[in-house]
Amino acid sequence: MKRRSLMKSALTAVAFTSLMASTALAENTVLKIGFVGVTSGPAASWGISNQRSMEARAAWINETGGYKIGDVTYDIEIVSFDDQKDPKRAIAGMEKMAQEGIHYVVGPNVDDGAAAVRPVAESNGIMYFPYAFPKSLYEAPASNAVLGMVANYQSGPAIYKYLMAEKGVKTVAFVAANESDPLSQRTGGIEAATALGMEVVSDNVTYQVDTTDFTPVLTPVMRAQPDLLVLSGVSPANAPQLIRSARELGFQGVISTETAQDAGVLAEGAGDLANGFISVGGASTPELSSPMMVEFVERYTKMFGEYNDESNTKVYALEYILETLKADPSAITDVDAFKTTMDTFEAPNPYMNGDAKLRYVGMSSFGQRRQVSVPLVVNVYQNGAFETLFVAEVD
Amino acid sequence: MEQILANGVYLGSQYAMIALGLTLIFALMNVLNFAHGQMYVIGGFVTYTFYGQWGVPFVLALVMSCVTLAILGALIERYLFAPVIKGSAREESTMLLAAGIAFFLDAVILLVFGEKQRGVPKIIDGVFNYDFKLIMPYDRILICFLAILSIVAFIGLMQYTKTGRALRALAQDRTAAQLMGVNVDRYSMIGFALGAMLAGLVGGLLVTITGVNLGMGGPTSIKAFMMVMIGGAGVISGAIWGGIILGFMEAIGLALLYQYGDITYLLIFVSLMIFLAIRPQGLMGKPWG
Numbered sequence: 197m198k199r200r201s202l203m204k205s206a207l208t209a210v211a212f213t214s215l216m217a218s219t220a221l222a223e224n225t226v227l228k229i230g231f232v233g234v235t236s237g238p239a240a241s242w243g244i245s246n247q248r249s250m251e252a253r254a255a256w257i258n259e260t261g262g263y264k265i266g267d268v269t270y271d272i273e274i275v276s277f278d279d280q281k282d283p284k285r286a287i288a289g290m291e292k293m294a295q296e297g298i299h300y301v302v303g304p305n306v307d308d309g310a311a312a313v314r315p316v317a318e319s320n321g322i323m324y325f326p327y328a329f330p331k332s333l334y335e336a337p338a339s340n341a342v343l344g345m346v347a348n349y350q351s352g353p354a355i356y357k358y359l360m361a362e363k364g365v366k367t368v369a370f371v372a373a374n375e376s377d378p379l380s381q382r383t384g385g386i387e388a389a390t391a392l393g394m395e396v397v398s399d400n401v402t403y404q405v406d407t408t409d410f411t412p413v414l415t416p417v418m419r420a421q422p423d424l425l426v427l428s429g430v431s432p433a434n435a436p437q438l439i440r441s442a443r444e445l446g447f448q449g450v451i452s453t454e455t456a457q458d459a460g461v462l463a464e465g466a467g468d469l470a471n472g473f474i475s476v477g478g479a480s481t482p483e484l485s486s487p488m489m490v491e492f493v494e495r496y497t498k499m500f501g502e503y504n505d506e507s508n509t510k511v512y513a514l515e516y517i518l519e520t521l522k523a524d525p526s527a528i529t530d531v532d533a534f535k536t537t538m539d540t541f542e543a544p545n546p547y548m549n550g551d552a553k554l555r556y557v558g559m560s561s562f563g564q565r566r567q568v569s570v571p572l573v574v575n576v577y578q579n580g581a582f583e584t585l586f587v588a589e590v591d
Numbered sequence: 592m593e594q595i596l597a598n599g600v601y602l603g604s605q606y607a608m609i610a611l612g613l614t615l616i617f618a619l620m621n622v623l624n625f626a627h628g629q630m631y632v633i634g635g636f637v638t639y640t641f642y643g644q645w646g647v648p649f650v651l652a653l654v655m656s657c658v659t660l661a662i663l664g665a666l667i668e669r670y671l672f673a674p675v676i677k678g679s680a681r682e683e684s685t686m687l688l689a690a691g692i693a694f695f696l697d698a699v700i701l702l703v704f705g706e707k708q709r710g711v712p713k714i715i716d717g718v719f720n721y722d723f724k725l726i727m728p729y730d731r732i733l734i735c736f737l738a739i740l741s742i743v744a745f746i747g748l749m750q751y752t753k754t755g756r757a758l759r760a761l762a763q764d765r766t767a768a769q770l771m772g773v774n775v776d777r778y779s780m781i782g783f784a785l786g787a788m789l790a791g792l793v794g795g796l797l798v799t800i801t802g803v804n805l806g807m808g809g810p811t812s813i814k815a816f817m818m819v820m821i822g823g824a825g826v827i828s829g830a831i832w833g834g835i836i837l838g839f840m841e842a843i844g845l846a847l848l849y850q851y852g853d854i855t856y857l858l859i860f861v862s863l864m865i866f867l868a869i870r871p872q873g874l875m876g877k878p879w880g
Contacts, residue, residue, distance in 0.1 A: 235706075236697065236701075236805070236806070237805075237806040237809065239806065240701070240706045240804075240805050240806055241706045241707055241708070241804075244706040245706075374853035400849065400850055400851070401849045402853035403853065404853065404856055405810075406806075406807070406810030406811075406813075406814075408797070408800075408801035408802075408807065409601075409602065409605075409800060409801055411598065411726075411727075411728075411731070412598040412602070412841065412842050412845040412846065413845055415594055415598075415726075415845075415846065416845075416846065416849045432707070432708055433708040433802075433804045433806065434708075436708065436710055436802060437801060437802060444718050444726070444728045445718075445726050446718070446720070446723070446726065458707060460707070461707050461708045461709075461710075464643065464708075464709055464710035464711070464802070465708055465709075465710030465802045466710070467712065467713070500705075501705070502705060502707070504706075504707065
């Protein structure tokens with residue numbers, strides 16, 4: 197009898213607790229934001245840093261009571277889909293987002309995936325934030341894609357100009373993986389370097405994306421003896437090996453890329469050989485990071501065990517989506533309202549010190565505001581950490 | 592030319608080591624182990640953890656990679672492949688199982704080691720430079736030497752030990768070996784463990800040069816299959832020759848054809864297709880299997 201009473205009490209307690217928990221969860225309406233990108237294979241680092249940035253920020257928002265848009269407070273739910281860097285999978289991912297009634301999606305991470313999902317996004321009223329550079333995605337008549345970072349044709353010229361003025365760089369060589377993104381970035385880099393008057397001494401050396409030893413790849417490039425070696429569109433997995441091979445082959449010049457990198461990965465893979473390596477980052481260095489950025493890094497690290505410096509750029513997309521929806525709550529279901537708001541939207545940038553703003557840019561490059569204004573922070577790697585070389589803005 | 596030869600020997604030796612484990616497992620059990628690349632990656636991560644993270648001496652870390660993979664291989668054979676082979680006459684059952692294990696190991700690697708590229712401190716500093724005609728970092732020379740030494744040791748094991756003779760007997764004719772008193776179940780497990788151990792060994796060796804990341808498993812398996820196909824499936828010497836040939840083709844292609852873009856692998860694949868059309872059993876395989 198006593199045991200039966202105990203079981204009844206326990207069951208009642210469990211039921212009550214479950215009811216309380218579900219009531220607590222149901223307090224806020226759920227706002228789903230999608231992510232379609234690569235979270236497996238050699239480029240997994242790109243997509244996982246996206247996904248984890250979104251999840252860390254969403255958990256933070258939910259933990260602190262939700263996100264108020266208009267009169268409603270929302271809990272943020274991130275719905276993720278691994279496209280495996282395959283355009284067909286990216287389409288399937290975007291279709292899944294449409295089926296779930298999601299109107300705002302971050303990704304895809306690469307050019308062909310971003311191009312492939314365009315019809316699905318446009319026909320289902322989805323705004324998406326790719327990390328891909330083809331201008332056709334952002335120029336009219338296209339209007340649903342918003343570039344989530346600084347493109348290489350924007351950062352490249354700034355870096356080359358700096359190196360010409362400060363380091364006396366005159367000749368340049370380009371190396372790229374044999375894939376659409378790195379190859380198109382190489383083309384953009386060659387055009388920019390040529391326009392600035394640099395001499396391109398090697399521009400046709402490529403490597404398979406699964407290459408693990410770059411000494412044979414770089415040997416012919418080293419014969420050209422460039423002042424600057426540009427690793428076009430290099431993935432964080434390949435960058436340390438390329439740097440290491442180049443230095444071991446006796447290369448003394450400057451090495452740079454226009455993609456975001458991780459200091460820890462460079463330290464482990466190339467050590468001191470990576471000193472002087474130039475890359476692009478977000479609000480990454482201590483002098484630029486606001487207290488909110490510092491807290492984001494702490495929360496991300498606590499949640500996933502280790503921070504990824506690529507998230508310095510990837511942290512922005514979700515913030516832009518939420519802040520824009522806050523500026524016009526009707527945009528939650530109406531992407532046309534979102535597009536209209538983009539033209540005048542402005543909010544403080546919570547991740548950077550100073551008076552930096554969140555706003556949409558891209559008039560110079562795309563003729564319409566279809567790019568998030570991420571600070572163009574050019575970093576140089578030095579002894580295990582990034583130092584800010586210079587900061588610029590994209591119009 | 593000196594650089595091409597050196598790159599060819601270096602690439603060939605590491606490729607041969609990767610292919611050895613795969614072909615051993617195929618020879619013994621007729622299993623196409625699609626998870627071989629993932630085993631290689633785990634081997635790299637184990638050495639990374641022991642040597643790179645915890646500061647354990649490199650040789651000891653390498654031993655840990657071998658032991659970990661040998662145990663993993665033995666468990667996989669005993670509890671996954673052996674029951675499937677006994678319960679299903681269809682070869683695709685083991686292929687599907689191997690593919691499933693590959694996906695599973697990928698997920699485990701992501702959970703345990705994360706998505707980032709990992710690297711370890713160099714085991715030897717310095718670069719051998721012969722008048723800029725031949726440049727080779729000392730650590731690559733050492734790894735090349737260790738890879739060749741491991742291949743020789745493996746051949747010795749297969750030729751001159753009781754275990755090696757039993758494994759060869761098993762590879763030649765499973766039924767006849769059983770009739771001669773070879774404990775087929777036991778040696779199948781030992782053989783699979785040995786194959787997995789070789790993957791772990793090469794993963795541990797190469798993490799000092801190439802680093803390691805989550806996505807390396809699939810491409811490594813594909814390259815290993817190419818080498819096995821070139822040399823002849825299930826033939827140990829074939830895997831070695833397959834690795835050497837692929838290594839030299841890559842070194843020559845990258846050195847001489849770079850001005851035409853990335854056509855080295857295109858030509859390698861075309862050559863492989865033509866070669867297999869003429870000699871489907873590979874260089875050293877037998878037409879009857």
